Amino acid sequence: MRKMLSLISTVLRGGASRSSSVHAAFMQLLKVQSEYAEMTFNPDCRNAPPSALLAPNQSATHSQLNTHQHTECTQPQDDWTALVMPQGSLHVESVVMETEIDKMISEAAKTQTLTGSRVIEATSQSLAPLPVTPDPPSPDLRPPTGSSNDTEQTPQQRPRPNPSQTGDRAVAEPRLAGSRVMVSARTYADFTPQVTFDIKKCDLHKLEEGPPEKAVLTREEGLQYYRTMQVIRRMELKADQLYKQKIIRGFCHLYDGQEACAMGIEAGINRSDHLITAYRAHGYTLTRGGTVREIMAELTGRRGGIAKGKGGSMHMYAKHFYGGNGIVGAQVPLGAGVALACKYQGKNELCVCLYGDGAANQGQIFETYNMASLWKLPCIFICENNKYGMGTSVERAAASTDYYKRGDFIPGLRVDGMDVLCVREATKFAAEHCRSGKGPFLMELQTYRYHGHSMSDPGISYRTREEIQEVRSKSDPISLLKDRMINNNMASVEELKEIDVEVRKEIEDATQFATTDPEPPLDDLCNHIFSNNPPIEVRGTNPWAKLKSVS
Structure with a gap:
């Protein structure tokens, strides 16, 4: 001794x-x-x-x-x-x-x-x-x-x-x-390269059979899904922080809690397909090809933003992505127009048109259902039902909360929107329906948002903190995927922690860029309005008649 x-x-x-x-x-x-x-x-x-x-x-x-x-x-x-x-x-x-x-x-x-x-x-x-x-x-x-x-x-x-x-x-x-x-x-x-998981059965409307109740997940897909959803989560949390510091101004609607919807839909369609959504658009901007730097810079109104700093939180665009739209429900008929273009041009493409449970009661939604069904447009209507509108639960706003049946004559599915595999399989099923020439399809994704409706909504005046915490602990989409991969030997805890560290660094680097990049100059006001070439004269009275749109 x-x-x-x-x-x-x-x-x-x-x-x-x-x-x-x-x-x-x-x-x-x-x-x-x-x-x-x-x-x-x-x-x-x-x-x-x-x-x-x-x-x-x-x-x-x-x-x-x-x-x-x-x-x-x-x-x-x-x-x-x-x-x-x-x-x-x-x-x-x-x-x-x-x-x-x-x-x-x-x-x-x-x-x-x-x-x-x-x-x-x-x-x-x-x-x-x-x-x-x-x-x-x-x-x-x-x-x-x-x-x-x-x-x-x-x-x-x-x-x-x-x-x-x-x-x-x-x-x-x-x-x-x-x-x-x-x-x-x-x-x-x-590690196990591939695992087949049991997933929740979808509720059907005007369908004899629905999506499969088993989903195959490869290790590569699981790591990709996990990383993408973590980026969306961390990006939204950082946006919340910057807004409270008054670095982000104006409207800002956060998407944390609904990551499985954006990732599952993107995994179920092709990159050449089209997508349009409402103002809660940050997650879809990322999955459609935008970068974290471009999104964060757009939120802060900087020249390096994905819309050159002119759109902000509600108006982001990318290739085959027609943005967030600020008017409630306005994107639905626009999405049907994109689907009409796909059919008119003879392309094997479709349009995914998203809206919330609040917009589901708008009249133009039902008008679009009618036209899309008559013309058999390749359009997937998706209602992201996150349980609450602006300070109002769905039960107080709608006589019927079965949003997947709202199309009446259009077949529909009600899907677990907190499970990325459920969303992916349902989207694949709907896409196959549309590509086969059978017309539009309607889906309701039952999901949940952790933040309020917008930054002016604290999100706890019409629901309890305990309710939010219960959803986080039992149904969080990222935790669900993480547990599946670890418990089935598809990834290690250390490997996922490394991804978390990489994501945090990516968000911090993007934040640094979004707070130091210069704002767009005033001379750039009328640029990038149209894609036409040569420039088109902007109609109006003096002095606006002298301005031209430069693409």
Whole structure:
């Protein structure tokens, strides 16, 4: 015991060189500690088969460390503490000793990384120096806990990838209460490439059968959906912050909570298809091809915005995306016009026309239903029912809240709008209906918005905070997808956390651009109104008659 404490003191005072001697000192410390551990080692592990451990005082080579198996113990293998902690009696001096050991090892782990197989265990008496590779400091070297991926297979069953081929590096496990070292690595080969999920059945109107009740999700699709929805969520939260700082002015309607709608619809149609929506448009601007920088700059009215800083929150446009529209319900007949153009030009394209539960009671909606049905236009009408209008619940605003039946003669679906897979499969089903020449289709997406209707609406005067929190905890679209992927070994917690960090950085970079980019000059007022070339004279009285639109 005294020998161990003396060695620890020497290392901590700088007696061992960081570049050459710390590894040797570390190994010497392990050897001394093993002598102490023998007095308190778990007797249940003494009967392990000889093949599980290397012989005492044997010089272990790197290949030997890669090939030997785990020691068979009675503790569960998913409990890291149970694997390395001796179960004998420990007095106060041993607790102090372990604390000092952890400090020293943490310092050593910051400068050196052991390379090896999927999981390596070795006793201190047989551990020889391993090749080391420099590695930048890591904030947390402990292996993930609580993930179902780590308990699906035993370490003996898992494949041992070659780090030189996969590019992944092993990470030294610094916890050393017993006399072992654990090295863990994770490769993409460990993940499940594709999983089939059960999804909620849709309610049908004038249909004999609906979308499938199973959805196939690949790992690549899941990561893409997760990242896109996280970008929308973080972007909206940042917009809320900038609005309260009075950097964003005017109207601003946030989309957080409804991310599965935008992502699911985009996953169910083609990039060449068309989409038009109402003023809650930030998410669709992103999925239709806009960038975070362009969207944030448009919110702050800067020249680098997607509409040159002239449209703001409610009027954003991109290729095949005809914007947010400020007038309630006005986008619905415009969407039918886009669908008419698709049919007139003979293209195998369609138009997705979105509106909210508040706009669902507008008269022009029903006029558009009639015309689209008569002309069999390839148009998908989608009502995003987020339960509340401007301070009013749907029950107080509509005699019938079955919005998917409002088309009467138009077939419809009611879909779980908080599940990106449900939305995707329903959109694919509706798109196939329209492309086959059967006319329009109507969908109701049951979703929820976390913020108020707009920034002037606190969102808690007509609903409780508890209601919002319950939806967040039980039905959040991002959490639902995340849990599915982790629980089915499609991604690791660390991988998704890396995506979160990347998204935060992207949002911060876009915010920096949106607050420093210059505003559009006054001379640019009448530019980019029309796409015609040459410029068209703007009609009106003097002096406006002298202005021309420059494309």
